[in-house]
Amino acid sequence: MMRRLAAVALVALLPVAGEALAQTAPPRPQRPAPSRPAPPAARPPITIEPLAPLPAPAPEPVQRQVTLGELGLSGGLSFDVTGRDVVFPLPPGLATGVVRLSFMVELTAPFGGRHAVEVSVNERLLGALAFTEGVPRLAFEALIPPEDVARNPAALRVRVRLVETGPQGASGMPGASGMPGASGMAQARLLPGSHLALPLPAQPPSLATLLAALPPRVLVIVAPGAVSAMDAAAALRIALGLAGAGRDVRIGTGTVPGPTGTLGAARVWDTGAVVVGVPVQEVPVQQVPVQQVPVQGAEVRRIADVPVLLLGGSAAERSAGLLEGPWRALLGGTGLQVGHQVPPTPASTLPFPAQPPQEGARAAWSLGFSMRDLPPGTAPTALEVALHAPPGSRANAAVTMNEVVLGAVALPSEGRARLVLPIPPRLLAFDNQVSVTLHRQEGPGGPAQLLPESLLRLGPAAPAREFLDLPPAFAAGVEVILDAPGGVLPAESLGPALWMLRRLAPPGTPIRVTLQDPAQPARPSGAFLALTVLPPEGTAPPLRFDAGRLELSDAAGRAVLELGGIERVWAAQLVTAGTLPGLWLRAPATPPALPAAPPALDRGDVALLGPGGVAMAWQAAPLPPLPMTVATPLPSAATVAPDRAASLVQASRPFVAGFIWVLGFGLVVYAMANPR
Numbered sequence: 055m056m057r058r059l060a061a062v063a064l065v066a067l068l069p070v071a072g073e074a075l076a077q078t079a080p081p082r083p084q085r086p087a088p089s090r091p092a093p094p095a096a097r098p099p100i101t102i103e104p105l106a107p108l109p110a111p112a113p114e115p116v117q118r119q120v121t122l123g124e125l126g127l128s129g130g131l132s133f134d135v136t137g138r139d140v141v142f143p144l145p146p147g148l149a150t151g152v153v154r155l156s157f158m159v160e161l162t163a164p165f166g167g168r169h170a171v172e173v174s175v176n177e178r179l180l181g182a183l184a185f186t187e188g189v190p191r192l193a194f195e196a197l198i199p200p201e202d203v204a205r206n207p208a209a210l211r212v213r214v215r216l217v218e219t220g221p222q223g224a225s226g227m228p229g230a231s232g233m234p235g236a237s238g239m240a241q242a243r244l245l246p247g248s249h250l251a252l253p254l255p256a257q258p259p260s261l262a263t264l265l266a267a268l269p270p271r272v273l274v275i276v277a278p279g280a281v282s283a284m285d286a287a288a289a290l291r292i293a294l295g296l297a298g299a300g301r302d303v304r305i306g307t308g309t310v311p312g313p314t315g316t317l318g319a320a321r322v323w324d325t326g327a328v329v330v331g332v333p334v335q336e337v338p339v340q341q342v343p344v345q346q347v348p349v350q351g352a353e354v355r356r357i358a359d360v361p362v363l364l365l366g367g368s369a370a371e372r373s374a375g376l377l378e379g380p381w382r383a384l385l386g387g388t389g390l391q392v393g394h395q396v397p398p399t400p401a402s403t404l405p406f407p408a409q410p411p412q413e414g415a416r417a418a419w420s421l422g423f424s425m426r427d428l429p430p431g432t433a434p435t436a437l438e439v440a441l442h443a444p445p446g447s448r449a450n451a452a453v454t455m456n457e458v459v460l461g462a463v464a465l466p467s468e469g470r471a472r473l474v475l476p477i478p479p480r481l482l483a484f485d486n487q488v489s490v491t492l493h494r495q496e497g498p499g500g501p502a503q504l505l506p507e508s509l510l511r512l513g514p515a516a517p518a519r520e521f522l523d524l525p526p527a528f529a530a531g532v533e534v535i536l537d538a539p540g541g542v543l544p545a546e547s548l549g550p551a552l553w554m555l556r557r558l559a560p561p562g563t564p565i566r567v568t569l570q571d572p573a574q575p576a577r578p579s580g581a582f583l584a585l586t587v588l589p590p591e592g593t594a595p596p597l598r599f600d601a602g603r604l605e606l607s608d609a610a611g612r613a614v615l616e617l618g619g620i621e622r623v624w625a626a627q628l629v630t631a632g633t634l635p636g637l638w639l640r641a642p643a644t645p646p647a648l649p650a651a652p653p654a655l656d657r658g659d660v661a662l663l664g665p666g667g668v669a670m671a672w673q674a675a676p677l678p679p680l681p682m683t684v685a686t687p688l689p690s691a692a693t694v695a696p697d698r699a700a701s702l703v704q705a706s707r708p709f710v711a712g713f714i715w716v717l718g719f720g721l722v723v724y725a726m727a728n729p730r
Contacts, residue, residue: 116313116321116359117251118148122244124270131244137172137215142250144210145266147259149203154251155212157194161185163240168219171242175212176205184219210250216242254323254361258354264361265377268326271302275329278307280542285331286567288370290534290552292328292363294563295378297556301326302650305548312358321359328363330370352377371565378561401429404510411501414494419504421488425522426560428512430530433523435513436476439490443469444500454489456481465492472507480677484522484656518635519677521628521655524558527581527635531564535576535584538569549648550585550624554639557652558583582636589638593629596674597660599640622646623669628659 120142122130131138159171170184175198183194203210218240252267259267274293276285293303310329315321349366352373356362365374404427409419428434437460443449445468452462453475460475492502515526534551536543555563570576575591576584589595625640646665653663661671 114315114321115253116323117154117253118145118267118269118323119249119251121249122246127244128246130246130248131214132241133214133216133244134241135216135218137213140212140214140244142210142212143266144203144208144252145263146207147263148252148255148267149207149210150200150255152253153198153203153210155180155194155196155198156251157214157248158245159192159194159214159248160243160245161190161192161216161240162242163190169240169242170217170219172215172217173212174215175202175210177211177213178202178205182217212250214242214244216240251320256356258356258361261352261354261363261377264354264363265299267361268296268301269324270300271324272296272304272326272328273308273311274303274305275308275310275327275332276305276545276548277332278545281545281548282331283543283567283569284368284370286536286543286548287534287565288365288374289328289330289548290555290567291371291374291565292330292365292377293548293552294555294559294565295374295561296328297552298378298561303552305545305552307545310358310360310362313360323360326363327357327360328365330365332366375562375564401432402512404428404434404512405506406508406510408506409504411503413499413501416494417492417502419490421490421508422486423488423510424485425482425525428526428529428560430526431515432512432526433479433515434477434482434486434510436474436511437488438507438509438511439473439475440505440507441465441471441473441490441492441502442505443492443494443502444498445469446498447500448495449492449502450495451490451492454491456483456486474511479516482522484654517630517633518628519675520657520659520673521558521626521637521661521671522657524581524628524635524637525560528558528563528583529560531566531580532559533566533568533578533580533582535568535570535578535582535586535590537572537586539572541569543569547585550639550641550645551583553648553652554583554626554637557655558637578631578634578636581634582631584636584638585641586638587640589629589640590631590636592631593636593638595627595629595638597625597627599625622664624663626653626655626661626663 122128122140125140125142127140131140155173155175157171157173161169163169168184168187170182171192171194172182173180173194173196180198180202181194181196183192185192198210258264272293274289274296276289281289289305293305297303310327311325313321313323349364351365351367351369353364354361355364363377367373404423406421406423409421412418423434437453437455439451439453441451443465447465447469449465449469450462451465451471451473453460453473455477458481460477461473463471463473465471490504490508494502515523518524518527532555534555536547536551538547555565559565566580568576568579570584570586572587575588576582576586577591578584582590584590622642622644624642624645627638627640629636629638649665649667651667653661653667655661655668655671658671658673660674662669
C-alpha cells in the first residue's frame with residue numbers, strides 16, 4: 055500500500071519539477087525561419103592573357119682554346135720534381151677577360167705514397183692538387199687572375215712540378231719540403247687535351263688580334279659555282295699567308311662554321327673562317343631585318359658568334375697581301391683599305407740574324423737561308439763571314455755550306471778576319487745550311503764572335519734550270535693560270551695551286567689569276583704556274599702524255615724513257631715560255647688526294663707527284679758543268695778574298711797529292727827491298 059501512494063505522489067510532482075527547471079535554464083536560441091535563396095550576381099567577363107616566356111639561359115662565352123698540340127707538344131709534356139715550363143702565346147687584346155687553365159695530368163710512380171702537382175703562372179704559385187690514392191689521373195682547373203696575366207701580356211708562362219705530399223697529403227696540400235723522397239723516380243705527364251681557354255670578346259676584335267688568334271684550322275670560303283679571277287687571287291693570297299703561319303688552310307664553299315659545343319657547355323672556336331667576295335648576311339643585335347653588307351678591302355665582323363675576316367672589292371688581293379706581311383701586327387682597327395702598290399726595291403745583300411758570342415776553345419755558329427728568302431730575280435754569289443777573337447789568339451776558322459768546305463783561314467794576330475767565299479751554283483739547295491767554326495789553340499781567353507757584318511752577297515739570277523730556281527723568279531709576282539671550261543672556275547681547282555705555291559712562292563708574293571679555255575694553250579705574261587691540260591704556248595716540256603703513258607724526251611726530242619700504268623699522279627715540269635720561267639702542273643683524269651704537306655721540290659726539272667709527295671724527280675735538261683775550283687782563302691791579312699793564284703793552287707792539289715802518294719809508295723818499296 056505504501057509503495058502505491060509513493061508512486062502516485064511522484065507522478066503528481068513531475069510537472070512542477072519541469073517548470074522549475076525551465077525557469078532556471080538559459081533561453082534556447084530561436085532558429086530563423088527558412089527563406090528562399092537570392093539570385094546570383096552577374097560575373098565580369100574573363101580575359102585570357104598569355105604567360106610571359108621564360109628567359110632563355112645565357113649561352114656560355116665562346117672560347118679560343120690553345121692546346122699543347124698547337125704548341126708543338128702533340129704527345130703531351132713529361133715532368134718530374136724538377137719541373138717543366140709551358141709558354142702559351144697570348145694574342146694582343148684577347149686575354150682581357152677570365153683566363154681558364156685546364157690541365158689533365160697522368161702519374162707514373164713506382165713506389166707508394168702520395169703525390170701532388172704544383173702549378174705556377176708567371177713565377178707566382180697558382181695552386182696545388184694531390185692525386186687521390188689509387189687514381190693515377192687528376193684534372194687541374196683554375197682561373198688565372200688578371201694581375202698574373204698582366205705581368206707578361208704577350209705570353210703566359212706556366213710551370214708544372216711534381217711534389218711529394220706529407221702527412222697532410224690526404225687534404226690535397228703538398229708537403230712543405232717538396233723533396234723527391236719516394237717520388238724521386240716518379241714521373242707525370244700533361245695529356246694532349248690540356249689547354250688554356252681565352253674568352254672571345256663580344257665585339258669584333260682588331261685585324262691584328264684576329265690574325266694572331268685564328269685557330270689552327272682555317273676555311274677560306276668563296277662563292278659557290280663560278281669564282282672570279284679577282285676573288286681567286288685574293289683567296290690564294292690570304293691562304294698562302296695563313297699556311298705560312300703554320301695553319302691548316304682549305305679553300306672551298308659553304309657557310310661560316312660556328313663554335314662547337316652545346317648550350318650550357320663550353321663552346322669552342324676551333325675552325326676559323328675567311329670569306330672572300332661573298333655578300334655576307336649580318337643580323338644586328340636589335341633583330342632588325344637581314345641586310346646585305348658589301349665589303350671593300352678587309353674587315354672583321356662577328357658571324358655565328360665567332361669573328362670572321364671578310365675580303366672583297368677590287369683591292370681584295372692587295373689587302374690580303376698586307377694582312378700576311380710583317381706589319382700585320384700594327385693593324386689595330388677592324389677594317390682596312392689599300393691604295394696603289396709600290397714595287398719593292400731589290401736588295402743586293404741578305405744579312406744573317408745576330409749570333410751570340412761564344413767562349414771556349416771551339417766556337418761554332420749555325421746559319422741558314424732558303425731560296426724563298428731571296429729578293430726577286432737574285433741568286434747567291436758569295437758568302438761573307440766576319441770573325442773576331444781576342445787579340446793574340448792563335449785561331450783557325452772554317453766555313454762549310456751544305457756539308458762542303460767553302461774555305462778556311464788562320465786569324466791574324468789582331469784577331470779579326472773577313473772571308474769572302476764564292477758559292478758555286480751547283481752547291482745550292484732549296485734550304486741551305488752554313489756552319490762557321492773557330493778553333494783556338496792558345497792565347498788569352500775571352501769570347502769569340504761572329505760579327506753582324508756577315509751576310510750573303512746577291513747577284514742577278516741566271517735562267518731557271520731547276521725547281522729551286524723558281525722562288526726568286528716568283529718573288530716579284532706569279533701568274534696562276536687555271537683551266538675554266540665556259541669561264542666557270544670551281545673552288546676545288548684552287549687547292550692544287552695553293553699546294554704548289556706553299557713550296558715555291560716566297561712570303562708576300564703578289565698573285566694574279568688568269569682563267570683559261572682548256573682547248574687553247576695559255577699565253578703567260580709573267581712568271582707563271584699553269585694548271586692546264588695543254589702546255590703553255592712557246593714551251594717544250596720534256597714529258598709528254600699519250601693515253602695514260604708518259605714519254606720522256608731529251609733536248610733533241612728523242613724519247614729516252616716510257617712509263618706506263620701511271621694514272622693517278624701529278625706531273626710537274628719546269629718550262630720556259632720565251633724568256634718567262636714557269637711550272638706546268640698537269641692533273642690526271644682522276645687526280646689523287648693532295649697530302650697535307652707541300653711537295654718537297656728541290657733538284658731536277660721534272661717530277662711526278664702522288665699522295666705521298668714527290669714520287670720521282672730527275673733532271674731532263676742538261677746543266678752546266680760543276681766548276682772544279684772551290685776557293686780556299688790562304689792565311690793573310692784581315693781581309694781574305696779568292697784570286698787567280700788561289701784557284702790555280704786549288705786546281706793543282708789533286709796532281710800534287712797524286713805525286714806525293716806515288717813517291718811515298720816508291721820509297722816504301724825501296725825500303726823493303728833494302729832493309730839496311
